[in-house]
Amino acid sequence: MNARPTNKATHRQLRQHNQQLVLRAIYNGVANSRAALAQETGLAKPTVSELIGELIEAGLLVEEGHGRSTREGGKRPRLLKFVPQARHVIGLSVNDDHVMGGLSDLSGQVVAWHYVALDDAQGEAVIEVIRATINGLLAQLDAPLLCIGVGVPGVVDPQAGVVQYAPHIGWREVPLARLLQQHYRVPVYLANSTALMAMAEYVYGPADQVSSFAAVRVGASVGVGLVINGAIYHGGGEIGHLRLADYSPVEVAPDVIGRLVTFLGWPYVRQRAAVLRRAYPASLLPGDDAPLTYLHIHYATVNGDAAALALRDELSQSLAQVFAWIIGLLRPDHVSLAGPIADLGEPFLAQTIAYTRALLLPDLVERVTFSLSTSPNLVALGAIAQALHLELGLV
């Protein structure tokens, strides 16, 4: 009795798969006529024609101009063009203090951003903030919404669409994909924030010809996102809870002593900056009540400030531990440093690479390239890229 629905589902999946093959070939510019597409995809010509008819109907393709006829003569083929504006996609990032969303077309071009403050929201209230962010972008839609991608910091099961554990928003086992899907009636794709950040850097970032890639994000905590052999790896994520030493650089609660987050997480870096500033009273670092950012620390270091230089040195030594483990374990082609700490700039990255080199066999580091990303919206961009990939097979 189950046979029929299963067959139907299989048929639909096959059709979707074939549509993706055709669309991807046109999107990537490898074929733009029915005959060339049949050759490229290995599908029968009538099948290709039917799929193209459906894609034109859906607005994703248009016929535009004629190609050259084949050597045997005959009709000149109609050429096909992908229409990136035919659908819109929303990518969201649940950040430390706000939810950021981007509305993009199918080429990844962002039309508008929208953000809503979390105001320390927890649990159910966070879902309301996510909805308010999506609603802000729905108001700006210029095309039907295709799908939604969401990045959440914490332990995420992308297949099930469930956030298993996200401590900073008080979530355990939240079926976010289903909740949003019911409300907005489009497919919703979830992933860990840092994994999506790696995806964004891999798809849109500076490193070319790379197949294995690690993105390290340092902000309130520390996360590692991985692309392995060209595919996003969903097992990465937060590593701030790992124990780096048997002490911490600042006074912390007993249960977090020695954890990586106490060396690199922003709340602890602030605390450490205050201690160092008291040790060097002439420091350029802002006083206790003034705002402090990584840019302030950067500015003080380039002006030779002893407290800031000491802090930068400590941070690069701790980060080198993270780099060394990643490189030693995975030998990625490229490592990208992202998050607020990227504002410390190239000198910080160079110093971190030097310390990393001292921790590893020298040849290991020589093969790896490094870059900094100060883009603030990588996770939302990665959510867009991932949704485009899963829904249409693009990017």
Added chain:
Amino acid sequence: MNGKYLGVITNNQHSVFQRNVIAGARQVAAAHGYDLIIDSYAEDEAHPRPITLDYRRMAGVLVIANAAPPDLLRAIYEAGVPLSLVSHAEPDLPVPAVFADNAQGIGQLVRHLVEVCGRRELVFIRGLRGQRDSDEREAAFAREVMRYNLRVPSAHLLAGDFSAEVAATALQSLIASGARFDGVVASDYLMGIAAVETLRAHGWRVPDEVAVVGFGDGPEAEVVGLTTVAADVVEQGRRATRQLLSQIEGLTICGITLLSVRLIVRASSIPRT
């Protein structure tokens, strides 16, 4: 009235920013069968009149910059009339707004001056303190100063009040003081144009001696050849009106929509020779 009206609260509807926002709002409103009712006080800045918009009869209200005081915004919100803000935010009210991405724009202008044009001694002409666009641009400039480790003495942070006259006067005083600088970042392009004209009137060569850039773009900037970041204000008016119409249709929105800007390099900024 049958509720097919959108109210617009603004000051000075004929100045460039307000005029363009209203033009964008009018396009979207008309396409959806709405007329605009514009309440523009302070046409004569010395004698502003009170805001008299009968907001309860509006299907929704658009407020441009800080034209409406907080208690009026709250009254409109509490009356249940949908409300959207253009380049303004009221932290205590869950009312959405549409902004140009000020941080991105100032970042692009300073990066262009420093990395492409090789300028490091910058002057900043600020807008109107207390106005959100102005404050965000000033804060973004301070961040870029740190990022590039620039020396910008406080005397080089000029008051401009989003007025070409005020900007020109402030720059004249700076020139008269004998200050040395090689780049000017203006918080809007009209003040940037005033800066180009003032510098040239005092015998300074633009862009050879001083490169000048400004935030926002308009036909006047093209005429003068000013490097800008294009923040399409008509588009901002359109987007804000769509946000308002979506609320009228029942969508709950709060938070801020940010529109990206784009660097347009023209003759007022060239690499140092």
